[in-house]
Amino acid sequence: MNNIQINKKTMRCIIAAVLLIAGVLGGYAYYSGQTVSTDDAAIDGNTVVLSPKVQGYIKHIYVQDNQQVHAGEIVMEVDPADYETKLTTAQTALAAAQAAFDAAKHQHQETAVTAPAKVTAAEEQLKGAQAAWKKALLDKQRMTVLAQSGACAQKELDQAVAAESQTRAAAAQYEAELAAAQAAPEAIAASQSTVEQLQANVAQAQAAVTQAQRDLQHTKIVAPADGRITKRSVEAGSYVEAGTPLCTLVSQDLWVTANFKENQIKHIHPGCRVQIIVDAYPAWKLTGVVDSFQAGTGSYFSLFPAENATGNFVKITQRIPVKIKLDSLPPSAALLLGPGMSVVPTVYIKDGFL
Structure with missing residues (x-):
């Protein structure tokens, strides 16, 4: 009788264990069918190599390696x-x-106003001089006749x-002055040409000042965005050329690049929620959202892409880089994370699981 009771208890335990195992396996199968995960993933972000736009000796360095800086902050000088x-x-x-331009412009304006008046005055003077000469000529002719007859001394x-x-000479002089005055349009045109040339000189000098101001401004190397300084490669007193790498700025705009197998992305789409575990900080539970897929496999854009047009071909499952945007990070986490750190993202391909 006791043996029968023991066997019944044993059977109940076995059945319960089988049901428990079946439930766990079923739950795992169901849950695993709702997620896609990969360990081929890393933190990614924008990095900017800071370099000077002008050459010279480094006078001041205001940052150290791994120092946090803000956009617009002077890094070096x-x-x-x-x-x-x-x-x-x-200047x-x-x-x-x-x-020189102002003087030429004033002279041009004065010439443009006075030249027509000079023509009018010269015409009036010439008329008077010609009248005087004609009268003097008549007087001369009359006196010559009278002298021949002995009627005058x-x-x-x-x-x-x-x-x-004298009157003939004066008329000739005024005639020359009138001709000179009538050449005023040519003089005005020449004056205008001089003004335009000097104006161009002013523009050229202004451009030189602007360039000099920019060069002076560019002696200060500033951070283009918030981030951390890394890989500083110069010291105060070093001579640098324009474009010489000085340091690298790692911005706080971080995301995850996950390389999923091509047979894993069937149900992944932009907007899927993602849970992310950082290898360096496994206690953290970061979250994010699938943003986009790279238009091509990782190997296609590698330095030496695979060439399959040969006699020997082995099919290899390719990986597709997927960009995952991180949800807002606490400041402490943002300071500790950086590009290249390994992570394990788990994508929830159905809503309601994260």
Whole structure:
């Protein structure tokens, strides 16, 4: 009787264990069918190599490796002395060019106003001079006739001859002045050309000042975004050329690049929720959302993509990089995470599981 009771208890335990195992396996199968995971994933982010736009000696370094900086903060400074001198020289040249332009412009404006008046005045003077000469010529002719007949003295004839000669010379002078005054349009055009040339000189000098100001401004290397400084490669006193890498800025804009197998992405789509475990900090439970898929496999964009047009071919399951945006990170986590850190993302391909 006791043996029968023991056997019944044993059977109940066995049945319960079988049901429990079946339930666990069924739950695991059901749950695993709702998620896709990979360990081929890492933190990714924007990195910017900071370099100067001008050459010179590094005068100041305001940051250390791994230091947090903010957008617009000065990281390093190239010695600005030479560029300050260039700016002063350019400003002096601009002032000289501006003064020459202002003087030429004033002269041009004065010429444009006075030239027509000079023509009118020269015409009136010429008319008066020609009238005086005609009268003197008549007087000379009359005196010559009278002198031949003995009706006037030789002295009076000489005076008439002298008067005619003087008035004729004056008329010729005024005629020349009128011709010069009538050439005013050419003079105005030449003056305008000079003004335009000097104006171009001013523009060129202004451009030189602007460039000198930019060069002076570029002696300060500033952080383009919030982030951390890494791989600083220079010290104060080092000579650098424009474009020399000085350090790298790792921005706080981080995401995950997960390389899923091509047979895993069938049910993954943008908007799927993701749970992320960081290898370095396994206690953290980060979350995110699938953002996009790379338009091609990882191997296709590698330095040496695979060439399958050969006699020997082995099919290899390819991996598709998937970008996963992280949800907002606490400041402490943002400071500890960086590109390249290994993570394990789990994508929930059906809603309601995360």
